[in-house]
Amino acid sequence: MADEPIATIDRNSYEPAYAQLVRILRGQIAAGVFRPGDRLPSEAQLCERYDVSPMTVRRVVNILTDQGVVIAEQGRGTFVKPLELGTATFDLDRLQQLFREGQSTVKLLKAHITSATERTARKLAIKVGDRTVFIRRLIFQGEKPMLLHREHVIYDPTRPLIEAEMEVTALRGLFSGGGGSDLKRGDLTIDATVLIEEEAALLHSEVGVPALRLEHIFYDFDDQPVSWGWFICSGDRLRFTATIGFPD
Amino acid sequence: MADEPIATIDRNSYEPAYAQLVRILRGQIAAGVFRPGDRLPSEAQLCERYDVSPMTVRRVVNILTDQGVVIAEQGRGTFVKPLELGTATFDLDRLQQLFREGQSTVKLLKAHITSATERTARKLAIKVGDRTVFIRRLIFQGEKPMLLHREHVIYDPTRPLIEAEMEVTALRGLFSGGGGSDLKRGDLTIDATVLIEEEAALLHSEVGVPALRLEHIFYDFDDQPVSWGWFICSGDRLRFTATIGFPD
DNA sequence: TAGTGGTCTAGACCACTTA
DNA sequence: AAGTGGTCTAGACCACTAG
Numbered sequence: 001m002a003d004e005p006i007a008t009i010d011r012n013s014y015e016p017a018y019a020q021l022v023r024i025l026r027g028q029i030a031a032g033v034f035r036p037g038d039r040l041p042s043e044a045q046l047c048e049r050y051d052v053s054p055m056t057v058r059r060v061v062n063i064l065t066d067q068g069v070v071i072a073e074q075g076r077g078t079f080v081k082p083l084e085l086g087t088a089t090f091d092l093d094r095l096q097q098l099f100r101e102g103q104s105t106v107k108l109l110k111a112h113i114t115s116a117t118e119r120t121a122r123k124l125a126i127k128v129g130d131r132t133v134f135i136r137r138l139i140f141q142g143e144k145p146m147l148l149h150r151e152h153v154i155y156d157p158t159r160p161l162i163e164a165e166m167e168v169t170a171l172r173g174l175f176s177g178g179g180g181s182d183l184k185r186g187d188l189t190i191d192a193t194v195l196i197e198e199e200a201a202l203l204h205s206e207v208g209v210p211a212l213r214l215e216h217i218f219y220d221f222d223d224q225p226v227s228w229g230w231f232i233c234s235g236d237r238l239r240f241t242a243t244i245g246f247p248d
Numbered sequence: 249m250a251d252e253p254i255a256t257i258d259r260n261s262y263e264p265a266y267a268q269l270v271r272i273l274r275g276q277i278a279a280g281v282f283r284p285g286d287r288l289p290s291e292a293q294l295c296e297r298y299d300v301s302p303m304t305v306r307r308v309v310n311i312l313t314d315q316g317v318v319i320a321e322q323g324r325g326t327f328v329k330p331l332e333l334g335t336a337t338f339d340l341d342r343l344q345q346l347f348r349e350g351q352s353t354v355k356l357l358k359a360h361i362t363s364a365t366e367r368t369a370r371k372l373a374i375k376v377g378d379r380t381v382f383i384r385r386l387i388f389q390g391e392k393p394m395l396l397h398r399e400h401v402i403y404d405p406t407r408p409l410i411e412a413e414m415e416v417t418a419l420r421g422l423f424s425g426g427g428g429s430d431l432k433r434g435d436l437t438i439d440a441t442v443l444i445e446e447e448a449a450l451l452h453s454e455v456g457v458p459a460l461r462l463e464h465i466f467y468d469f470d471d472q473p474v475s476w477g478w479f480i481c482s483g484d485r486l487r488f489t490a491t492i493g494f495p496d
Numbered sequence: 497t498a499g500t501g502g503t504c505t506a507g508a509c510c511a512c513t514t515a
Numbered sequence: 516a517a518g519t520g521g522t523c524t525a526g527a528c529c530a531c532t533a534g
Contacts, residue, residue, distance in 0.1 A: 004337065016502075016503060016504090017503080018503080018504090030326075031471040032432075035469075036430075036431075037522080042518075042519060042520085043520065044518085044519085052428070052504085052505090053504060053505045053506060053507085053508085054505090054506080054507080055303070055505070055507095056503085056504065056505085057525095058520085058521080058522085059504095066314060072519095072520060073512090073519085073520075074460070074511065074512045074513075074520045074523085075511075075513035075514075075519050075520065075521065076512085076513060076514080076518095076519065076520080077518095077520080078519090078520075082431075083431045083433070083434060083466070085340065085343075085344070085434065085436075085464070086339075086340045086344030086347075087339070087340075088339065088340050088434075088436050089336075089337040089338065090338040090339075090436075090476065091334075091336065091337045092333065092334045092335075092336055093334065095333075095511095096333070096334030097333065099334075099471055101409055110501075118497085124326055131406050178484045179404065182284075182392065183284075183330075183331045183493065184278065184280075184331075184494055185331070185491060185493030185494055186331060186333065186336075186491065186493055187489070187490075187491050188333075188336050188338070188489065188491070189487050189488065189489045189490075190338060190438065190440070190460075190488040190489075190491070191458075191460065191481035191483045191488075192440040192457045192458035192459050192460045193440070193483065194442060194456070194458050201500095208442070208456070210439070210440035210441045210442050210458060210459075211440050211458075212262050212438075212439065212440045216333070219493075221280040222499070233443065235439045235440035239437050239439045239521070240267045240437065240439075241435070241436065241437045241438075242339070242435075242437075243433060243434070243435050244433060244434045244436070245431065245433030245467075246432055247433050264521075264522060264523090265522080265523075266522080266523085290499075290500060291500080291501065292499085300523085300524090301523065301524045301525060301526085302524090302525080303504095303524070303525085303526095304522085304524085306501085306502080306503085307522095307523095309501080320500095320501060320502085321500085321501075321532085322500070322501045322502065322530065322532075323499080323530075323531035323532035323533075324499095324500065324501080324531085324532060324533080325499095325500065325501080325532095326501075330506065357505085363519065412518070425531045445514050
């Protein structure tokens with residue numbers, strides 16, 4: 001009984017016991033008390049040390065497992081996971097921030113009904129020549145043009161999709177969750193491209209500059225594609241970042 | 249009491265009750281039984297319908313919340329979340345697959361001790377002129393060169409880092425979790441670039457072709473950078489993909 | 497006040513690993 | 516056989532929301 005862990009659970013805190021214990025254990029891992037590959041104390045030991053019930057400890061271990069911090073092996077123990085480059089996940093936080101109130105303005109460049117080309121028809125699972133609405137928008141951060149957005153939406157005369165989609169709020173809704181409530185899922189891909197003349201002019205950049213392209217296809221609850229489009233941003237203005245491991 | 253849900257929990261299944269209920273509810277959401285914005289049945293109702301205890305239902309709701317499928321509001325209910333573009337996460341699965349056994353071969357192009365330039369020194373938090381090891385590797389899938397890797401590792405004469413890092417297994421370890429057990433965390437960024445002459449030659453591509461660049465810095469448990477490097481792959485050979493919503 | 501989700505208990509039984 | 520994690524029960528009390 002040399003050095004008990006100093007940290008204890010504060011039952012009077014607004015932070016729930018399970019959250020406190022998650023924080024304590026993550027901190028110990030980040031501090032190197034438990035190194036990758038080490039075995040954590042058994043669940044029974046954790047119950048005793050921190051004076052919580054088995055269910056609470058189980059919940060803590062589940063959370064750490066979901067977070068990718070540890071791996072639990074039945075009959076052996078719970079172990080700290082080593083770094084795995086492959087577990088990194090990139091999110092669109094930076095992009096989402098652009099669409100928060102006051103952070104950005106959206107300018108509608110063009111929107112008109114057109115006929116689907118072979119490529120558009122394939123992406124939207126419609127026939128060549130079917131009517132679609134082609135929309136182009138430019139998203140500014142302050143005075144700076146940050147993003148160029150192109151989108152093909154299936155033209156449905158029974159619903160006033162056109163006006164709703166053209167609105168600035170429709171774009172914001174996609175990012176903050178207000179608008180697209182008829183959509184079941186979306187597929188996204190990131191790839192690299194270079195700015196062509198039109199894009200360079202709109203983004204106040206230059207032809208041939210490396211740029212990221214975020215393509216999206218959204219589907220409704222009948223698994224029918226509804227829209228296909230993509231954002232383009234010059235590479236020096238926006239990046240995707242991720243952290244793996246224990247950034248505490 | 250018109251139409252009870254047909255799906256029930258099979259207590260004899262190897263699939264735990266909580267997992268079955270998660271699957272059932274996700275399926276109902278994907279099928280449009282519950283639409284974005286709808287309220288799910290209350291926890292008490294779910295207990296009754298599926299004949300499980302409150303704790304099991306709570307666990308299910310927690311899982312669905314963690315998955316971003318629903319949002320629980322105290323005192324009001326649990327609601328199906330609408331699509332949010334900003335919640336999309338891109339992972340490196342495709343990249344990781346390359347490094348699985350038999351999927352790829354790694355060719356060491358060059359590895360030598362050098363002195364840190366201003367840029368390298370800044371990235372690795374060392375002084376200009378300090379010794380580093382510069383490594384270049386080429387990763388093949390079958391006969392095709394897929395990835396070019398450049399990396400600067402801090403030279404530590406007390407440890408045989410050089411040999412270990414140069415090994416093919418070191419790279420594979422980064423992706424599958426065997427090797428980097430002295431590393432605390434890593435920061436990653438994705439950006440766009442175009443191939444320069446040397447890169448194009450090695451990757452059997454052409455100058456100016458758009459390419460993705462995955463940069464990484466790894467830190468040890470003293471928060472000291474250990475290595476800085478990046479992968480380059482031509483954009484038509486590798487993409488990052490994500491799906492949001494209910495892809496069931 | 498009634499209903500909702502949020503947390504937590506103090507066990508139980510099981511499957512698995514290791515010795 | 517002993518120890519580990521995996522699941523589950525049948526409640527309890529609390530905080531919050533709504534009518």
